[in-house]
Amino acid sequence: MQIYLLRHGIAEAASSGQSDAERALTAEGKEKLRRVLRRAGAAGVRPASIVSSPLRRALETAAVAAEVLEYTGKVVESRALLPEGSPYDLWEEIRRRGEEPSILLASHEPLMSAMAAFLLASPALQVDMKKAALVRIDCERLAREPKGVLKWMLTPALAD
Numbered sequence: 001m002q003i004y005l006l007r008h009g010i011a012e013a014a015s016s017g018q019s020d021a022e023r024a025l026t027a028e029g030k031e032k033l034r035r036v037l038r039r040a041g042a043a044g045v046r047p048a049s050i051v052s053s054p055l056r057r058a059l060e061t062a063a064v065a066a067e068v069l070e071y072t073g074k075v076v077e078s079r080a081l082l083p084e085g086s087p088y089d090l091w092e093e094i095r096r097r098g099e100e101p102s103i104l105l106a107s108h109e110p111l112m113s114a115m116a117a118f119l120l121a122s123p124a125l126q127v128d129m130k131k132a133a134l135v136r137i138d139c140e141r142l143a144r145e146p147k148g149v150l151k152w153m154l155t156p157a158l159a160d
Contacts, residue, residue: 037068053081083108087118119148
């Protein structure tokens with residue numbers, strides 16, 4: 001399975017009385033996402049499913065991904081993709097979708113960098129997931145513990 005980890009784009013700062021969950025992407029955040037996703041789409045990225053954290057900025061990120069990558073399915077929300085989520089719980093969610101050839105996960109830090117390390121069977125690995133970064137990790141088998149292979153990482157700075 002091809003697993004794409006997509007960190008949400010730049011979001012607005014929380015205003016007085018606004019919850020963290022309500023923070024939206026900025027125009028700059030959307031544009032950087034589009035640059036990354038256009039480059040990925042040109043390389044053939046076409047996820048079979050898109051799953052997102054239920055927080056607004058991640059849902060907006062997933063919507064941009066769906067648009068740019070010409071995804072016609074429904075974006076699925078999952079609490080396993082909340083920032084404080086567990087890589088183990090997220091891995092179980094991925095395993096439940098084992099019949100799909102590829103999945104794009106839209107989420108937050110620190111979960112995205114922890115998930116990359118977890119998928120690579122290297123929990124001590126330090127991964128710097130910039131906002132709007134997209135990582136592809138392939139897992140040949142969806143065993144109890146992953147043994148993925150890092151294929152690439154694309155950041156906004158590389159997508160210009």
